Amino acid sequence: MNRYITLTVLVLAASAAAQQPANLTLDECLHRAGTFSPVVRAGSVAVEKARIMQGTAFDPDMTEVSLTQETTTGDSPDNGVNFTQAFDFPTLYVARHKALKAETALAGRTLDSQKAQVEREVTSLYYTMLHARNRVKLLALTDSTFTSLLNLTSSRYTNGEVSRLDVINARQLAAACRADYHDAVDSYYLLTLKMQNLLGAECPVEPAAADTLSALPLPAAGEYSFATTVRGREADAGVELSRRNLSVARNEFAPSISLSATTRCLIKSFNPYDVEREAFKGHFMKFEVGVGVPLFFGARRARARAAARDLTMARLDRESAETEAVNEYLAARSEMLTAAHNLEYHTTTGASEADELERLATVSYTLGEINEIELIQYLQSVSDMRSRHADAIERYNQSVINLKYLSK
16 A cells, blocks of 8 residues: 555656746747647658659559460461550650649748748747746736735734725735736746647746846848748749649640550460461560550640649739738838837836836835825836836737748
């Protein structure tokens, strides 16, 4: 029984240790996401599959082998083994090979887009976690302050210095702050689980302890080029694939080629009519070369026209994607400038005023100029100001991240 209890304790301890969050830097998260992310791994398999499919470009029909025996003649092409092979016109194989290469290139561009999207999600989530952890710290400090003030108010109420109304008000403010603190802790934990899923990790992941919430550098203004972005390269690869498929459809109008050769195979024992069936000295009997010309073009013409429409749609999709991307970039640029302006106010004015308000409120309370309720109200304003400053940093950072990956 004791051994069973000991084993159970060890298993529970190991399970708890396995669920301890891993502290990773942003670079470590990005490196792990590029290797273990389920999305990236699936995209890599798709690229490998497309590369393997390039080996199907040259895929002629099966070689036909037939044995013929004519019972009334001797050595002749009618008594032999015939080998027949049909080929498409060489230009069709070339066109198929180029189309399969274009398909592989498209799969590679799609993988690049998936990697960029995963990097964007990981980076965005990382800075959101920094903001959430900062919020937990701010609420922990506020909760500690309000709890101390509640204890002080309760003590003064016992001494008859304040009313019951003051105690109830202080208790409600402390309870509300405590509830906000627990909500913030839960939200932060959910973010660590989300990061675990993005990275394909075995345990929750949180930012490195040395990383703190801070504003990212302001990106330099520059020209936006859709063609150089991952979305633009993917769209161009889609157009190229459609163009290659159209080339394949057009080359299907080319004639096919068939080759046939017959070698001697005279079975003397097979002689049901007892006739003279002597073999010649040579083994090669005959060969044939044929050309298959399509007389009915309806299906081929329809496939070519459909491929042409696919190319037109791919070009239209590319134009639509470029217009959408340009508009997204302009909107993201405007959002970033607005967020930067708001952050500048909170950094240069709001943060200093919060510190000054906290100092003056503490001094005024010490000198007896304000009571506990007024002090709590001032400290609540300080907490709100610092929270708005952190929110401004988070909004600005997310806008910078969004702009960076739109232009990548």
